[in-house]
Amino acid sequence: MLTLRPEDIRLDCQAADWRAALEQAAESLQQAGLTAPAYRDGLFQRETQSSTYLGNAIAIPHGTPESREHVHVTGVRVLQFPSGVEWHDGQRVHVLVSIAAQSDEHLDILRQLTHVLDDDSVGQRLAEARSTAEVAALLSKAVVEARLDAETLCLGFPARDARELALAGAARLRQLGCVGNGFVAAVAERELARLGQGLWLATSGQGVEIPALALATPEAELVSGGETVKGVFCLAAQGDAHRGLLERILALLDSGAAELSSADAATVLARLAGESATAHTRLARVLNAHGLHARPAKQLVQVARRQGIPIHVRLAEGGGAAVPTTSLTKVINLGARRGQQLAFSAEGEHAAEALDAVCRAVADGLGEQVMPFDESRERIVPQADAAPAEPLPDNTPHPGVAASPGLAIAPVFVLQTPRFDYPERAADPAEQQRRLQSAIVEGVAQLEALESEARGGEVAQILSMHEEMLQDPELFEAAREGIHEGRSAEAAWWEAIETAAHAQEMLADRLLAERAADLRDVGRRVLGILCNVSLPEPPETPYILVTDDIGPSDVARLDTRRVRGLLTARGGATAHSAILARALGIPAVVGAGERVLTLADGSELILDGERGRVTPAPSAERRAAAEQRLAERQQREAEAWKTRFEEARCRDGHRVEVAANLGNTTHAADAVERGAEAVGLLRTEFLFMAHAQEPDLDTQIAEYREALDALKGRPLVARTLDVGGDKPLPYWPVPKEDNPFLGLRGIRLTLTRPEVLETQLRALLLAAAPDAEGTPRPLRIMLPMVKDVGEFRAARAVFDRLVDEIPPTERATDVQLGVMIEVPSAALLAPTLAPEVDFFSIGTNDLTQYTLAIDRDHPVLSAQADGLHPAVLRLIEMTVAAAHAHGKWVGVCGELASDALAVPVLVGLGVDELSVSARQVPLVKARLREFGLNEARAQAELALGQATSEAVRDALEAR
Known part of the structure; x- marks a missing residue:
């Protein structure tokens, strides 16, 4: 709840423009001990994404999700600007409510402020306020949520008269923890109020914990005291919080309640929400990781306004009133979370088309990148028995x-x-919070025990990371909020886990997206403790x-x-x-x-x-x-392992370099220890993903030099930043794309911001300068996702300029610039690229998926994305032929390079370097020693003559 103290408010502030005002906001948060100085950058970054102007002369500046690490304590600071400040979107602002939030508390603060926006005079009153108490009074208001949903309905109850229906409604509210026994006793003693149209009302304010409305309808036609009884409303009144419920009952009476007695829960809630029986309705599920917060809500309002007819929206599973989609504050105030369904309604000739347009916008993410909603992963519950899968045949791979x-x-x-079975809601928030805290403590203890028994540093590190996840205050706070909204400990915890997991999936690349599995793993651990489920x-x-x-x-x-x-x-x-x-x-x-x-x-x-095959019941x-x-x-x-340091050669002495693929510069020393003769692929995007802001020149130089020093004169092939719509950086947002794998990524993206590419190229060149003894550090720079020579030339121009600018004594002297062949067009156009590049490195993972039109991580088709497909091999053959015609070398840095069957095929096609995971280096070297070049060429010819990847593998295995 937003509670303002006098010390939280600064009066009579002055600022020349919005930037100066925002600087004061950042300073006030820092001086209060709420944030570190770096949070200031998050405030400005948020404004570049979307204006934080709320309405009625109020702006609510807050940081980006990435800047939350700089928040010490959640809190707010209010700055009053009596003369006003023109915000960057043209709005006039008199008050900044500056928010430091460790998770998504700013959404709750925003919802608590929306009551201010219903009063058009509040902006002027805030500007003219002469005391901190007056400002606090205008902004602060305790928000009490009245309850009406499917669970408060008691439909088809076997009652003999209206009073039994009233008591059934009261009993339902007591079961839900909204009222105590005093309320039920008061309802039993009072006379019912006749509303008309067969509806009656029982109400009391005694023993009310949460204002709520129940409706009880009879199982069969009921006549009581000579009058038809279609239903009895039971209203738990508290202050003014129940006023909206009462108004909706009256609106229902005005619009007619004839169908109420026989209606199902969804229809009852729709009528109480203000939807008429003649309205067109549509449902749309919220897919945004953080729900319907300000930015997507603004998009929704804009789409709805373009339809030209009134459209209303409400939460489908709740009993809240439908609000006009033209009101941003009311749409935000719905508090829709990811996975919840919105019910849209409209009337008129073009209502159906308008609703379809709005629902499409919601499904597309309302301007944000979203993930599909998988009910089976969002909510862990027992599933109905499905048709059994067909058994695997015996003795068949x-x-x-x-x-x-x-x-x-x-x-x-x-x-x-x-599978975990648990109730969605619970009546005692304090008990639910205690249960969750206890389960988390037990989960941490389990992980500590596992960590102490772990074998190998990598295992211990990941388990330690899981401990940190479980102790993350944001996760617990998100779950605690759900508990106080009436959810059980289990339901609130899993909702917090899923929200965080989906955010991870959207903000990271494919590899990091799978880290969402870690969140769900720790989530299931706690869920198992809560549900007493063990393996x-x-x-x-x-x-x-x-x-x-x-x-x-x-x-x-x-x-x-x-x-x-x-x-x-x-x-x-x-x-x-x-x-x-x-x-x-x-x-x-x-x-x-x-x-x-x-x-x-x-x-x-x-x-x-190795081959990715299993054979049940083998002969x-x-x-x-x-x-x-x-x-x-x-x-x-x-x-x-014994011969890992020997030079990689075929049986007849043919030389093929064996290098290591790295995602982290710190692993370069390990690669050398395993016999790597170079680093054939350094994925530099992991350096960029490890920082909340773009790493500066010095940071990049230090990282790259760590790898170069560990290599001790061995070559380093560094791929320039390879991010985009499929793996965006949090500080470099890109527009949502229907197919990000075919969109703005790799070199295409970095060429849109050449200063980023220039900084990285400069860092690589400086990091690879000769050492103190003058010994060169061989550097190979590789450009990703190049489709043709035009993109290469654009990057080459930046590279050549830097080489000319930087003195030779300060930069790499043994340096090459090449491209990664992963787009089929680049392989087909290799003859036009080869004269201008220094080398090619073939990324068989992407080249395979683009050539075969199969996502290599597709849950059904991924096994068919085989780099030994003859179509892929022909593209490799074309690439090698073009490169060798111009005296250039070719490497392969995809998974195919470590496939024992593929190694001789690649050598036979003329590949000069194989870059594999560090663990595979000794085995690939050993594999090379098992055949000569002539035999490799024969295997390559055999593979090229097949029609499918299965046929290629069968033919090679038979040989």
Whole structure:
């Protein structure tokens, strides 16, 4: 609740313009100890996204979500400008309500301020106020939400007279915690008021905790005292808070209530909301991560106004009154959260078309990037029995996504994902809050115990991150707010988890989007404690774990002495669970589909984490072949590690460089220790994502030099910033796109802000300057998502200018500029690119998905996105031929480079460098030593002659 004290308010402020006023607001928050100085940047960044002008001469400046880390304590500071300040949107402002919010408290503060906007004179009164008490009185108002929803309705009750209906309504309100026994007793003693049209009213203010309205209707036609009884309203009155409920009853009587006695809950709520029986209605679900806050609400109002007819909106699942969509403050005051449905209504000839337009705008996100609403993930409840999936055939390989290399042969243990059943609402907020706090404390203790037993630093780090998530005050505060709105501890907690997870999914790239799984993992841990649900115990003998999906902490709990492999129906190869499986050395196949859950406990399975295949109930011959492969692999891994520092060459001496792909500069030293001869792909976007603001020149230089120093003269291939609509930066918002993978991303995006590209190129050139002894640091700069030579030339112009500007003694002297071949047009036009670039590096992950039109993370099709498809191989062949014709080298930095079957094919196509994950470097080097160049060329020719990726793999395996 917004409560203002005299010390929170500053009178008689003066400012020349809105920027000066905002500087004063930032200073007041900092002086009060609410924020750090850096919060000031968040205030200004918010204004660049959307004006915070609220109405009636009031603006509510607040920071961006990224600036919340600079908030020490949630609070507000009010600044009065009697002479007024012209805001940047042209509005005149007399009062700034400056907000420091650690989560989304500013939305609640905003909703509490909306009452001020109903009074047109308040702006002048705020300007003329001569005391802090007067300003506080104008702004502060305790908001009491009266309750009317489907749960307060008691329809079809078997009553014998009107009084029984009144008591049924009173009892319902008592069950919901709105009233106490005193209210029920008062209703029993009082006479009912006749409203007309067969409706009656029972009301009392005694024992009321929350003002509310119940309606009880009879099961069958009811006549009491000679009059027809269609329903009895039971009103719990409190101050003025129930006045709106009473007004809606009166409006219902004016519009007619004939159908009320036989109506269902949705119809009753619609009529009480003011919708007539002749109105057109539509439902639209809010998809925005933070609900219908100011910016999307403003978009909704603008769309609705363009329709030219009156449109009203309300929360479909509640009993709130419908409000006009032309009123921004009333739309905001609905407080619609993600997942809630809005009910729109309109009357007239063009009502249907107008409602369709408004609902489309809501579905599109109202100017924000949104994720689809998946009911099964938003709310964890038991699901109705679905048709069983068709079992997997015996002794037949089944595809999935290769997530962690290795081969496993063992019986399966099928672990069904737990389901949690819990009530949506609860009556005692204090008890619910206590339960949640206790569950979180227990969850943290569980994670601490797991962390102490964790094997390997990566496991411990992720578990430690989970501990921090559970102790995040924003998560608890969001859940606490839900509890005080009447939700159970379970429902409020899961809503807080889902809101945070969806925000993560929208603000990060594909890899970081899968970190939302971590939030849901810690969420399920607490939910399991609240619901007293635990997982079944696995067998004591070795097994392959089969499950729908698995959280990182579940992987960390696995006993690697017994778990031979991991198979999931869902999930991606970049999720933390997959990363941990690789860290623990557990072979894993993920995203294999629901059919894997039909496997019988104890049945035998062959799991190939390298090829992404599983074979249930294998024949004796297939099992023997797998056992031989397993023994050979174990011996090969041991031998590969011993020879990891040897130069990578084929059996006949043909040289192929083996490099490492890195997402973090700190891992460069580890890559060298594993035998990497270079870094073939440094994903620099992770540096940009690790900062709340764009990293400056010095920060970038320090990061890049860390990797270059660790490489000790080995080459570094750094990809320039590769972000966009599919993986946006929070401080670089881009417009919502229907298909961000085909939109403004990679070099296309950075060319729209050449100063960002220039700073990064400058940082790379300076970081790679020769060391103190004058030894060069080889640097290769790679441009992502280049479609043709025009984009390369635009970036080359910036690069060449910097090379000319920076003295040779201060910059890289061994430097090349190349492009990443991941767009099919770049491969097809390689002959026009090759004369101008210094090298090509082929990103087979994206090249495959663009060539085959299959999203590599698609839950159903991802297994078909195979880089060994002959169409992809032909594009690689064209690229290599064009490069070698001009004396340029070609690398491959996608997953295909570490595929044991693909390695000789790529070498046979003429690839000069293979860049793989650091763990794979020794094995890829060892694989090269198993064949000569002539044999590799024969395998490449064999692969190019096939029609499908399956045929390619079958032919190569047979060879």
